[in-house]
Amino acid sequence: MAGLRTAEGARRAGYTGPIEFLGAEAHAPYNRPPLSKELLQTEGQGHADVAFPIRSALEEGVSWVLGRAAVSLDAERRVVVDDAGDEHPYSALVIATGLRPKPLPIDDHGLGGIHVLRTLDDAVALRSVLRPGANVVILGSGFVGCEIAATAAKNGATVSVVTQSRVPLQRALGSLLGAEMRRRHENHGVRFFTGESLFGLVGDPSVERVILTSGVMLECDVLVVAVGSDPNTEWLASSGLDVSDGVLVDAGLRAIGSDGAVRPDIFAVGDVARYANPLFDDVARRVEHWNLPTETGKRAGQLIAAHLAGDDCEPLAAEGFAPLPSFWSDQYDAHVLAFGMTYLADRSELVAGRVDDECVVEFFRGDDLVGVCGIGMRSAVQAYRTRFAPPAPPSSG
Amino acid sequence: MIRIDVDMNKCQHYGQCVFEAPEVFQLNADDKLEYVAEAPDEMLADLEAAADVCPMQAILITRA
Numbered sequence: 001m002a003g004l005r006t007a008e009g010a011r012r013a014g015y016t017g018p019i020e021f022l023g024a025e026a027h028a029p030y031n032r033p034p035l036s037k038e039l040l041q042t043e044g045q046g047h048a049d050v051a052f053p054i055r056s057a058l059e060e061g062v063s064w065v066l067g068r069a070a071v072s073l074d075a076e077r078r079v080v081v082d083d084a085g086d087e088h089p090y091s092a093l094v095i096a097t098g099l100r101p102k103p104l105p106i107d108d109h110g111l112g113g114i115h116v117l118r119t120l121d122d123a124v125a126l127r128s129v130l131r132p133g134a135n136v137v138i139l140g141s142g143f144v145g146c147e148i149a150a151t152a153a154k155n156g157a158t159v160s161v162v163t164q165s166r167v168p169l170q171r172a173l174g175s176l177l178g179a180e181m182r183r184r185h186e187n188h189g190v191r192f193f194t195g196e197s198l199f200g201l202v203g204d205p206s207v208e209r210v211i212l213t214s215g216v217m218l219e220c221d222v223l224v225v226a227v228g229s230d231p232n233t234e235w236l237a238s239s240g241l242d243v244s245d246g247v248l249v250d251a252g253l254r255a256i257g258s259d260g261a262v263r264p265d266i267f268a269v270g271d272v273a274r275y276a277n278p279l280f281d282d283v284a285r286r287v288e289h290w291n292l293p294t295e296t297g298k299r300a301g302q303l304i305a306a307h308l309a310g311d312d313c314e315p316l317a318a319e320g321f322a323p324l325p326s327f328w329s330d331q332y333d334a335h336v337l338a339f340g341m342t343y344l345a346d347r348s349e350l351v352a353g354r355v356d357d358e359c360v361v362e363f364f365r366g367d368d369l370v371g372v373c374g375i376g377m378r379s380a381v382q383a384y385r386t387r388f389a390p391p392a393p394p395s396s397g
Numbered sequence: 398m399i400r401i402d403v404d405m406n407k408c409q410h411y412g413q414c415v416f417e418a419p420e421v422f423q424l425n426a427d428d429k430l431e432y433v434a435e436a437p438d439e440m441l442a443d444l445e446a447a448a449d450v451c452p453m454q455a456i457l458i459t460r461a
Protein backbone atom coordinates (compact mmCIF):
# COMPACT_ATOMS: atom_id res chain seq x y z
CA MET A 1 0.00 0.00 0.00
CA ALA A 2 2.72 2.49 0.99
CA GLY A 3 4.69 1.57 -2.13
CA LEU A 4 1.67 2.26 -4.32
CA ARG A 5 0.98 5.60 -2.62
CA THR A 6 4.61 6.64 -3.06
CA ALA A 7 4.49 5.92 -6.78
CA GLU A 8 1.25 7.91 -7.10
CA GLY A 9 2.82 10.72 -5.08
CA ALA A 10 5.92 10.83 -7.31
CA ARG A 11 3.74 10.99 -10.43
CA ARG A 12 1.62 13.75 -8.91
CA ALA A 13 4.81 15.67 -8.14
CA GLY A 14 5.82 15.49 -11.79
CA TYR A 15 7.96 12.35 -12.12
CA THR A 16 7.26 10.75 -15.51
CA GLY A 17 10.05 8.14 -15.69
CA PRO A 18 9.84 4.38 -15.25
CA ILE A 19 8.67 2.75 -11.99
CA GLU A 20 9.17 -0.89 -11.02
CA PHE A 21 7.27 -2.64 -8.24
CA LEU A 22 9.00 -5.67 -6.73
CA GLY A 23 6.62 -7.57 -4.43
CA ALA A 24 6.95 -10.82 -2.51
CA GLU A 25 3.23 -11.55 -2.78
CA ALA A 26 1.72 -12.74 -6.04
CA HIS A 27 -1.08 -10.16 -5.72
CA ALA A 28 -1.20 -6.54 -6.88
CA PRO A 29 -1.55 -4.08 -3.93
CA TYR A 30 -4.64 -4.57 -1.78
CA ASN A 31 -6.24 -3.24 1.37
CA ARG A 32 -5.47 -5.27 4.50
CA PRO A 33 -8.07 -4.16 7.09
CA PRO A 34 -10.91 -6.26 5.56
CA LEU A 35 -8.72 -9.37 6.01
CA SER A 36 -9.71 -9.55 9.68
CA LYS A 37 -13.28 -8.36 9.06
CA GLU A 38 -15.50 -8.65 5.93
CA LEU A 39 -13.22 -10.90 3.89
CA LEU A 40 -12.63 -13.25 6.81
CA GLN A 41 -16.36 -13.61 7.23
CA THR A 42 -17.56 -13.74 3.65
CA GLU A 43 -17.02 -16.96 1.74
CA GLY A 44 -16.02 -16.29 -1.85
CA GLN A 45 -14.43 -12.85 -1.32
CA GLY A 46 -10.97 -12.56 -2.80
CA HIS A 47 -8.42 -10.16 -4.26
CA ALA A 48 -11.00 -8.32 -6.40
CA ASP A 49 -12.90 -7.31 -3.26
CA VAL A 50 -9.89 -5.67 -1.63
CA ALA A 51 -7.62 -4.61 -4.54
CA PHE A 52 -6.63 -0.95 -4.66
CA PRO A 53 -7.67 0.70 -7.90
CA ILE A 54 -4.65 1.54 -10.06
CA ARG A 55 -4.86 5.20 -11.00
CA SER A 56 -4.42 6.26 -14.62
CA ALA A 57 -1.12 7.96 -13.72
CA LEU A 58 0.31 4.48 -13.11
CA GLU A 59 -0.97 2.86 -16.27
CA GLU A 60 2.12 3.76 -18.25
CA GLY A 61 5.82 3.34 -17.54
CA VAL A 62 5.16 0.89 -14.71
CA SER A 63 6.35 -2.71 -14.47
CA TRP A 64 5.16 -5.21 -11.89
CA VAL A 65 7.48 -7.98 -10.72
CA LEU A 66 5.24 -9.93 -8.34
CA GLY A 67 5.92 -13.12 -6.41
CA ARG A 68 9.59 -12.16 -6.05
CA ALA A 69 11.15 -11.07 -2.77
CA ALA A 70 14.14 -8.78 -2.44
CA VAL A 71 16.99 -10.60 -0.70
CA SER A 72 19.71 -7.96 -0.61
CA LEU A 73 20.51 -4.33 -1.30
CA ASP A 74 23.84 -3.04 -2.57
CA ALA A 75 23.52 0.69 -1.90
CA GLU A 76 26.90 1.50 -3.45
CA ARG A 77 26.05 -0.09 -6.81
CA ARG A 78 22.36 0.83 -6.46
CA VAL A 79 20.95 -2.62 -7.12
CA VAL A 80 18.41 -4.80 -5.37
CA VAL A 81 18.82 -8.55 -5.81
CA ASP A 82 15.69 -10.75 -5.75
CA ASP A 83 15.20 -14.37 -4.71
CA ALA A 84 15.62 -15.59 -8.28
CA GLY A 85 19.04 -13.93 -8.39
CA ASP A 86 17.93 -11.13 -10.74
CA GLU A 87 19.35 -7.66 -10.23
CA HIS A 88 17.13 -4.56 -10.19
CA PRO A 89 19.07 -1.33 -10.67
CA TYR A 90 17.51 1.93 -9.44
CA SER A 91 18.01 5.68 -9.33
CA ALA A 92 15.76 5.98 -6.27
CA LEU A 93 14.71 3.09 -4.02
CA VAL A 94 11.56 2.95 -1.89
CA ILE A 95 11.52 0.44 0.96
CA ALA A 96 7.89 -0.45 1.70
CA THR A 97 8.22 -4.05 2.88
CA GLY A 98 5.91 -3.70 5.88
CA LEU A 99 5.74 -6.18 8.73
CA ARG A 100 5.12 -9.85 9.31
CA PRO A 101 3.47 -11.51 12.29
CA LYS A 102 5.71 -12.64 15.12
CA PRO A 103 5.79 -16.43 15.27
CA LEU A 104 4.40 -18.66 18.03
CA PRO A 105 6.55 -17.98 21.12
CA ILE A 106 6.93 -21.72 21.82
CA ASP A 107 8.00 -24.65 19.64
CA ASP A 108 5.16 -25.59 17.26
CA HIS A 109 6.53 -29.13 16.66
CA GLY A 110 5.43 -28.72 13.03
CA LEU A 111 1.76 -29.14 14.03
CA GLY A 112 -1.05 -28.14 11.68
CA GLY A 113 -3.91 -25.84 12.63
CA ILE A 114 -1.67 -22.90 13.55
CA HIS A 115 -2.42 -19.61 11.75
CA VAL A 116 -1.25 -16.02 11.51
CA LEU A 117 -2.94 -13.14 9.65
CA ARG A 118 -1.16 -10.57 7.53
CA THR A 119 -1.75 -11.48 3.89
CA LEU A 120 -4.71 -12.31 1.68
CA ASP A 121 -3.52 -15.92 1.47
CA ASP A 122 -3.39 -16.07 5.30
CA ALA A 123 -6.98 -14.76 5.45
CA VAL A 124 -8.32 -17.27 2.93
CA ALA A 125 -6.60 -20.13 4.80
CA LEU A 126 -7.97 -18.96 8.15
CA ARG A 127 -11.49 -18.42 6.78
CA SER A 128 -11.67 -22.02 5.63
CA VAL A 129 -11.23 -23.29 9.20
CA LEU A 130 -13.31 -20.73 11.17
CA ARG A 131 -16.36 -22.96 10.92
CA PRO A 132 -19.35 -22.80 13.26
CA GLY A 133 -18.57 -24.91 16.30
CA ALA A 134 -14.78 -24.85 15.76
CA ASN A 135 -12.72 -24.31 18.91
CA VAL A 136 -10.65 -21.23 18.13
CA VAL A 137 -7.89 -20.05 20.45
CA ILE A 138 -6.40 -16.65 19.74
CA LEU A 139 -3.05 -15.79 21.27
CA GLY A 140 -2.78 -12.02 21.66
CA SER A 141 -5.40 -9.31 22.26
CA GLY A 142 -4.28 -6.45 20.04
CA PHE A 143 -6.47 -5.19 17.20
CA VAL A 144 -5.82 -8.11 14.88
CA GLY A 145 -6.48 -10.71 17.61
CA CYS A 146 -9.65 -8.97 18.80
CA GLU A 147 -11.02 -8.47 15.30
CA ILE A 148 -10.46 -12.13 14.47
CA ALA A 149 -12.18 -13.03 17.75
CA ALA A 150 -15.20 -10.91 16.80
CA THR A 151 -15.40 -12.36 13.29
CA ALA A 152 -14.99 -15.95 14.50
CA ALA A 153 -17.62 -15.47 17.23
CA LYS A 154 -20.06 -14.03 14.66
CA ASN A 155 -19.43 -17.13 12.54
CA GLY A 156 -20.48 -19.35 15.43
CA ALA A 157 -17.05 -20.56 16.52
CA THR A 158 -16.19 -21.11 20.19
CA VAL A 159 -13.57 -18.44 20.82
CA SER A 160 -10.98 -18.08 23.58
CA VAL A 161 -8.49 -15.21 23.73
CA VAL A 162 -5.26 -15.81 25.64
CA THR A 163 -3.32 -12.68 26.52
CA GLN A 164 -0.57 -11.50 28.83
CA SER A 165 -2.36 -8.15 29.28
CA ARG A 166 -4.92 -7.41 31.95
CA VAL A 167 -7.53 -6.29 29.42
CA PRO A 168 -7.64 -6.63 25.63
CA LEU A 169 -6.36 -3.70 23.54
CA GLN A 170 -4.68 -2.36 26.64
CA ARG A 171 -1.69 -0.80 24.91
CA ALA A 172 -3.75 1.10 22.34
CA LEU A 173 -6.95 1.86 24.25
CA GLY A 174 -6.00 1.79 27.92
CA SER A 175 -7.78 0.06 30.78
CA LEU A 176 -11.13 1.85 30.60
CA LEU A 177 -11.92 1.13 26.95
CA GLY A 178 -10.08 -2.18 27.03
CA ALA A 179 -12.34 -3.44 29.83
CA GLU A 180 -15.38 -2.26 27.88
CA MET A 181 -14.25 -4.06 24.73
CA ARG A 182 -13.79 -7.19 26.82
CA ARG A 183 -17.38 -6.88 28.07
CA ARG A 184 -18.64 -6.55 24.49
CA HIS A 185 -16.69 -9.61 23.40
CA GLU A 186 -17.98 -11.59 26.38
CA ASN A 187 -21.54 -10.68 25.41
CA HIS A 188 -20.84 -12.54 22.20
CA GLY A 189 -19.53 -15.58 24.03
CA VAL A 190 -15.78 -14.92 23.74
CA ARG A 191 -13.80 -16.10 26.80
CA PHE A 192 -10.67 -14.28 27.99
CA PHE A 193 -7.67 -15.77 29.75
CA THR A 194 -5.70 -12.70 30.89
CA GLY A 195 -2.22 -12.60 32.41
CA GLU A 196 -1.65 -15.87 30.58
CA SER A 197 0.53 -17.30 27.87
CA LEU A 198 0.98 -20.62 26.12
CA PHE A 199 2.88 -23.40 27.84
CA GLY A 200 2.41 -26.26 25.40
CA LEU A 201 0.47 -27.81 22.55
CA VAL A 202 -1.16 -31.23 22.36
CA GLY A 203 -2.15 -33.03 19.16
CA ASP A 204 -0.83 -34.86 16.13
CA PRO A 205 -0.68 -34.06 13.24
CA SER A 206 -2.79 -30.99 14.08
CA VAL A 207 -3.16 -29.07 17.32
CA GLU A 208 -6.05 -30.43 19.46
CA ARG A 209 -5.51 -28.73 22.82
CA VAL A 210 -3.38 -25.92 24.20
CA ILE A 211 -2.01 -25.74 27.73
CA LEU A 212 -1.74 -22.30 29.31
CA THR A 213 0.98 -21.22 31.74
CA SER A 214 -1.50 -21.48 34.64
CA GLY A 215 -2.14 -25.11 33.69
CA VAL A 216 -5.58 -24.50 32.17
CA MET A 217 -6.18 -26.72 29.15
CA LEU A 218 -8.35 -25.54 26.22
CA GLU A 219 -9.80 -27.53 23.34
CA CYS A 220 -8.29 -26.08 20.17
CA ASP A 221 -8.90 -26.85 16.49
CA VAL A 222 -7.52 -23.53 15.29
CA LEU A 223 -4.73 -21.59 17.00
CA VAL A 224 -4.25 -18.03 15.78
CA VAL A 225 -1.00 -16.31 16.71
CA ALA A 226 -1.54 -12.54 16.91
CA VAL A 227 1.21 -11.34 19.23
CA GLY A 228 2.49 -8.40 17.20
CA SER A 229 4.75 -7.97 14.19
CA ASP A 230 8.36 -7.63 13.16
CA PRO A 231 9.62 -5.38 10.35
CA ASN A 232 10.67 -7.09 7.10
CA THR A 233 14.23 -5.77 7.03
CA GLU A 234 16.40 -8.91 6.95
CA TRP A 235 17.14 -8.25 3.30
CA LEU A 236 18.75 -4.95 4.35
CA ALA A 237 21.17 -6.55 6.81
CA SER A 238 24.28 -5.68 4.80
CA SER A 239 22.94 -2.46 3.24
CA GLY A 240 24.63 -0.12 5.71
CA LEU A 241 21.23 1.33 6.74
CA ASP A 242 20.05 1.68 10.34
CA VAL A 243 17.52 -1.15 10.57
CA SER A 244 17.67 -1.71 14.33
CA ASP A 245 13.82 -1.52 14.49
CA GLY A 246 12.44 -0.87 11.04
CA VAL A 247 14.22 1.54 8.69
CA LEU A 248 15.24 4.78 10.38
CA VAL A 249 14.36 7.81 8.21
CA ASP A 250 14.55 11.61 8.45
CA ALA A 251 11.69 14.11 8.05
CA GLY A 252 11.95 13.60 4.28
CA LEU A 253 11.49 9.81 4.68
CA ARG A 254 15.11 9.35 3.53
CA ALA A 255 16.93 6.41 5.01
CA ILE A 256 19.65 7.04 7.55
CA GLY A 257 22.75 4.84 7.52
CA SER A 258 24.22 3.17 10.59
CA ASP A 259 26.89 5.88 10.23
CA GLY A 260 24.16 8.50 10.81
CA ALA A 261 24.37 9.89 7.25
CA VAL A 262 21.24 10.49 5.15
CA ARG A 263 20.99 8.43 1.92
CA PRO A 264 19.36 10.86 -0.52
CA ASP A 265 18.30 8.10 -2.94
CA ILE A 266 16.77 5.59 -0.48
CA PHE A 267 13.35 6.13 1.12
CA ALA A 268 11.27 4.10 3.54
CA VAL A 269 7.49 4.39 3.93
CA GLY A 270 4.56 2.74 5.68
CA ASP A 271 4.75 0.30 8.58
CA VAL A 272 8.45 -0.48 8.07
CA ALA A 273 9.60 3.15 8.48
CA ARG A 274 10.72 4.59 11.83
CA TYR A 275 10.63 8.35 12.24
CA ALA A 276 10.05 11.09 14.77
CA ASN A 277 6.71 12.89 14.70
CA PRO A 278 7.00 16.49 16.00
CA LEU A 279 3.30 16.44 16.92
CA PHE A 280 4.38 14.32 19.90
CA ASP A 281 8.15 14.38 20.49
CA ASP A 282 11.50 13.68 18.86
CA VAL A 283 11.59 9.91 19.44
CA ALA A 284 11.70 7.88 16.23
CA ARG A 285 8.99 5.19 16.21
CA ARG A 286 7.34 2.73 13.88
CA VAL A 287 3.59 3.40 13.76
CA GLU A 288 1.26 0.77 12.33
CA HIS A 289 -1.78 2.85 11.44
CA TRP A 290 -3.55 2.63 8.17
CA ASN A 291 -3.45 6.33 7.21
CA LEU A 292 0.35 6.50 7.50
CA PRO A 293 1.26 4.46 4.40
CA THR A 294 -0.69 7.12 2.49
CA GLU A 295 0.83 10.07 4.37
CA THR A 296 4.39 8.77 4.17
CA GLY A 297 3.92 7.75 0.54
CA LYS A 298 2.68 11.17 -0.57
CA ARG A 299 5.53 12.86 1.20
CA ALA A 300 8.24 10.51 -0.07
CA GLY A 301 6.78 10.83 -3.58
CA GLN A 302 7.39 14.59 -3.51
CA LEU A 303 11.00 14.20 -2.45
CA ILE A 304 11.68 11.44 -4.96
CA ALA A 305 10.34 13.58 -7.81
CA ALA A 306 12.53 16.48 -6.67
CA HIS A 307 15.60 14.26 -6.20
CA LEU A 308 15.25 12.65 -9.63
CA ALA A 309 14.70 16.04 -11.25
CA GLY A 310 18.06 17.07 -9.79
CA ASP A 311 16.48 19.68 -7.48
CA ASP A 312 17.79 20.51 -4.04
CA CYS A 313 15.72 18.39 -1.62
CA GLU A 314 16.90 20.05 1.56
CA PRO A 315 14.31 22.86 1.72
CA LEU A 316 11.53 20.31 1.14
CA ALA A 317 12.90 17.95 3.79
CA ALA A 318 13.33 20.84 6.22
CA GLU A 319 9.58 21.56 6.08
CA GLY A 320 9.20 18.69 8.54
CA PHE A 321 6.73 15.84 8.64
CA ALA A 322 3.98 15.69 11.26
CA PRO A 323 1.13 13.44 10.12
CA LEU A 324 -1.73 12.84 12.56
CA PRO A 325 -2.01 9.06 13.01
CA SER A 326 -5.53 7.73 12.79
CA PHE A 327 -6.89 4.24 13.24
CA TRP A 328 -10.20 2.53 13.44
CA SER A 329 -11.49 -0.89 14.31
CA ASP A 330 -14.83 -2.62 13.84
CA GLN A 331 -15.78 -5.25 16.39
CA TYR A 332 -19.46 -6.30 16.47
CA ASP A 333 -21.42 -3.04 16.39
CA ALA A 334 -18.63 -1.05 18.05
CA HIS A 335 -17.02 1.36 15.61
CA VAL A 336 -13.82 2.52 17.24
CA LEU A 337 -12.13 5.60 15.76
CA ALA A 338 -9.00 7.21 17.17
CA PHE A 339 -6.56 10.00 16.38
CA GLY A 340 -3.11 10.58 17.77
CA MET A 341 -0.85 8.18 19.66
CA THR A 342 -3.06 6.85 22.43
CA TYR A 343 -0.45 4.35 23.57
CA LEU A 344 1.90 7.13 24.66
CA ALA A 345 -0.66 8.11 27.29
CA ASP A 346 -0.31 7.58 31.02
CA ARG A 347 -3.99 8.24 31.68
CA SER A 348 -7.31 8.42 29.87
CA GLU A 349 -10.49 10.27 30.71
CA LEU A 350 -14.09 9.83 29.61
CA VAL A 351 -15.29 13.20 28.31
CA ALA A 352 -18.59 12.43 26.59
CA GLY A 353 -21.19 9.68 26.43
CA ARG A 354 -21.10 6.34 28.22
CA VAL A 355 -18.53 3.61 27.66
CA ASP A 356 -21.21 0.91 27.46
CA ASP A 357 -22.94 2.84 24.66
CA GLU A 358 -21.18 5.54 22.64
CA CYS A 359 -18.41 7.67 24.09
CA VAL A 360 -15.34 9.85 23.62
CA VAL A 361 -12.19 9.27 25.68
CA GLU A 362 -9.19 11.62 25.80
CA PHE A 363 -5.64 10.33 26.34
CA PHE A 364 -2.96 12.35 28.14
CA ARG A 365 0.76 12.09 28.69
CA GLY A 366 1.30 14.36 31.67
CA ASP A 367 -0.84 17.37 30.78
CA ASP A 368 -0.54 16.93 27.02
CA LEU A 369 -3.35 15.54 24.93
CA VAL A 370 -1.74 12.75 22.87
CA GLY A 371 -4.80 10.95 21.58
CA VAL A 372 -8.56 10.67 21.41
CA CYS A 373 -10.70 7.62 20.85
CA GLY A 374 -14.41 7.19 20.38
CA ILE A 375 -16.85 4.36 20.21
CA GLY A 376 -19.37 5.78 17.74
CA MET A 377 -19.73 9.62 18.11
CA ARG A 378 -17.69 10.10 14.96
CA SER A 379 -18.30 13.83 14.47
CA ALA A 380 -17.16 14.54 18.01
CA VAL A 381 -13.99 12.49 17.47
CA GLN A 382 -13.30 14.02 14.05
CA ALA A 383 -13.52 17.48 15.63
CA TYR A 384 -10.34 16.71 17.60
CA ARG A 385 -8.18 16.62 14.49
CA THR A 386 -7.26 20.27 14.82
CA ARG A 387 -6.39 19.92 18.51
CA PHE A 388 -3.05 18.24 17.81
CA ALA A 389 -0.79 21.15 16.97
CA PRO A 390 2.92 20.74 16.44
CA PRO A 391 5.08 22.56 18.97
CA ALA A 392 6.26 25.97 17.82
CA PRO A 393 9.46 25.57 15.77
CA PRO A 394 12.57 26.48 17.75
CA SER A 395 13.41 30.08 16.92
CA SER A 396 16.49 30.20 14.77
CA GLY A 397 18.39 32.93 16.45
CA MET B 398 -16.84 16.63 -14.62
CA ILE B 399 -15.90 14.02 -12.06
CA ARG B 400 -18.37 11.41 -10.90
CA ILE B 401 -18.34 10.33 -7.28
CA ASP B 402 -19.79 7.01 -6.20
CA VAL B 403 -19.78 5.82 -2.61
CA ASP B 404 -20.63 2.20 -2.00
CA MET B 405 -23.06 2.73 0.89
CA ASN B 406 -22.91 -0.97 1.75
CA LYS B 407 -19.23 -0.51 2.54
CA CYS B 408 -19.28 3.01 4.02
CA GLN B 409 -19.13 3.02 7.82
CA HIS B 410 -19.57 6.79 8.07
CA TYR B 411 -16.14 7.39 9.52
CA GLY B 412 -15.99 10.82 7.90
CA GLN B 413 -12.30 10.65 6.93
CA CYS B 414 -13.26 11.80 3.42
CA VAL B 415 -14.90 14.93 4.83
CA PHE B 416 -11.54 16.41 5.72
CA GLU B 417 -10.07 15.97 2.27
CA ALA B 418 -13.02 17.30 0.27
CA PRO B 419 -15.57 19.03 2.53
CA GLU B 420 -17.22 20.57 -0.54
CA VAL B 421 -18.35 17.10 -1.57
CA PHE B 422 -18.54 14.99 1.61
CA GLN B 423 -20.37 15.88 4.83
CA LEU B 424 -21.49 14.03 7.95
CA ASN B 425 -25.08 15.00 8.74
CA ALA B 426 -26.61 15.50 12.20
CA ASP B 427 -27.02 11.71 12.61
CA ASP B 428 -23.31 11.15 11.80
CA LYS B 429 -24.26 9.66 8.44
CA LEU B 430 -22.37 10.45 5.25
CA GLU B 431 -23.95 12.72 2.65
CA TYR B 432 -22.20 13.60 -0.59
CA VAL B 433 -22.77 15.21 -3.97
CA ALA B 434 -22.42 12.96 -6.99
CA GLU B 435 -20.59 15.34 -9.35
CA ALA B 436 -17.76 17.81 -8.98
CA PRO B 437 -15.64 19.98 -11.29
CA ASP B 438 -12.33 18.62 -12.69
CA GLU B 439 -10.25 21.00 -10.54
CA MET B 440 -11.23 18.92 -7.53
CA LEU B 441 -9.57 15.74 -8.81
CA ALA B 442 -6.62 15.85 -6.41
CA ASP B 443 -8.87 16.43 -3.36
CA LEU B 444 -11.26 13.70 -4.44
CA GLU B 445 -8.45 11.20 -5.01
CA ALA B 446 -7.13 12.10 -1.57
CA ALA B 447 -10.60 11.43 -0.13
CA ALA B 448 -10.74 8.05 -1.89
CA ASP B 449 -7.24 7.24 -0.55
CA VAL B 450 -8.11 7.94 3.09
CA CYS B 451 -11.43 6.08 3.12
CA PRO B 452 -10.85 3.14 5.50
CA MET B 453 -13.47 1.04 3.76
CA GLN B 454 -12.16 1.99 0.28
CA ALA B 455 -15.80 2.78 -0.53
CA ILE B 456 -15.24 5.83 -2.76
CA LEU B 457 -14.97 5.49 -6.53
CA ILE B 458 -13.85 8.51 -8.55
CA THR B 459 -14.40 8.50 -12.32
CA ARG B 460 -13.83 11.18 -14.92
CA ALA B 461 -17.06 11.70 -16.81
Ligand SMILES: Cc1cc2nc3c(=O)[nH]c(=O)nc-3n(C[C@H](O)[C@H](O)[C@H](O)COP(=O)(O)OP(=O)(O)OC[C@H]3O[C@@H](n4cnc5c(N)ncnc54)[C@H](O)[C@@H]3O)c2cc1C
Nearest residue numbers: 001002023024032033069070097098232270271290327328
Ligand atom coordinates in the same frame (compact mmCIF):
# COMPACT_ATOMS: atom_id res chain seq x y z
C1 LIG C 1 -5.29 -8.14 9.22
C2 LIG C 1 -5.00 -6.68 9.32
C3 LIG C 1 -6.02 -5.80 9.69
C4 LIG C 1 -5.77 -4.43 9.80
N1 LIG C 1 -6.80 -3.62 10.17
C5 LIG C 1 -6.56 -2.31 10.37
C6 LIG C 1 -7.62 -1.45 10.82
O1 LIG C 1 -8.76 -1.87 11.01
N2 LIG C 1 -7.33 -0.17 11.03
C7 LIG C 1 -6.08 0.35 10.84
O2 LIG C 1 -5.87 1.53 11.09
N3 LIG C 1 -5.06 -0.42 10.36
C8 LIG C 1 -5.29 -1.74 10.15
N4 LIG C 1 -4.25 -2.56 9.71
C9 LIG C 1 -2.93 -1.96 9.45
C10 LIG C 1 -2.70 -1.58 8.00
O3 LIG C 1 -3.25 -2.53 7.14
C11 LIG C 1 -1.21 -1.46 7.75
O4 LIG C 1 -0.77 -0.35 8.49
C12 LIG C 1 -0.86 -1.25 6.27
O5 LIG C 1 -1.26 -2.38 5.52
C13 LIG C 1 0.62 -1.06 6.10
O6 LIG C 1 0.95 -0.90 4.74
P1 LIG C 1 2.44 -1.07 4.22
O7 LIG C 1 2.39 -0.78 2.77
O8 LIG C 1 3.38 -0.33 5.07
O9 LIG C 1 2.78 -2.62 4.46
P2 LIG C 1 2.13 -3.92 3.78
O10 LIG C 1 0.72 -3.65 3.41
O11 LIG C 1 2.42 -5.04 4.71
O12 LIG C 1 2.96 -4.12 2.45
C14 LIG C 1 4.28 -4.64 2.44
C15 LIG C 1 4.45 -5.51 1.23
O13 LIG C 1 5.83 -5.79 1.04
C16 LIG C 1 6.00 -7.15 0.71
N5 LIG C 1 7.36 -7.59 1.09
C17 LIG C 1 7.83 -7.89 2.32
N6 LIG C 1 9.13 -8.24 2.27
C18 LIG C 1 9.50 -8.14 0.97
C19 LIG C 1 10.72 -8.37 0.27
N7 LIG C 1 11.84 -8.74 0.89
N8 LIG C 1 10.73 -8.17 -1.07
C20 LIG C 1 9.61 -7.77 -1.73
N9 LIG C 1 8.43 -7.54 -1.11
C21 LIG C 1 8.38 -7.74 0.21
C22 LIG C 1 4.93 -7.85 1.51
O14 LIG C 1 4.65 -9.10 0.96
C23 LIG C 1 3.77 -6.87 1.35
O15 LIG C 1 3.03 -7.14 0.20
C24 LIG C 1 -4.47 -3.93 9.57
C25 LIG C 1 -3.45 -4.81 9.19
C26 LIG C 1 -3.69 -6.17 9.06
C27 LIG C 1 -2.59 -7.11 8.67
Ligand code: SF4
Nearest residue numbers: 408409411412414451
Ligand atom coordinates in the same frame (compact mmCIF):
# COMPACT_ATOMS: atom_id res chain seq x y z
S1 SF4 D 1 -14.26 7.92 4.52
FE1 SF4 D 1 -15.28 6.20 3.54
S2 SF4 D 1 -16.29 5.12 5.20
FE2 SF4 D 1 -15.78 7.14 5.91
S3 SF4 D 1 -17.59 8.39 5.55
FE3 SF4 D 1 -16.23 8.65 3.82
S4 SF4 D 1 -16.92 7.10 2.38
FE4 SF4 D 1 -17.77 6.52 4.31
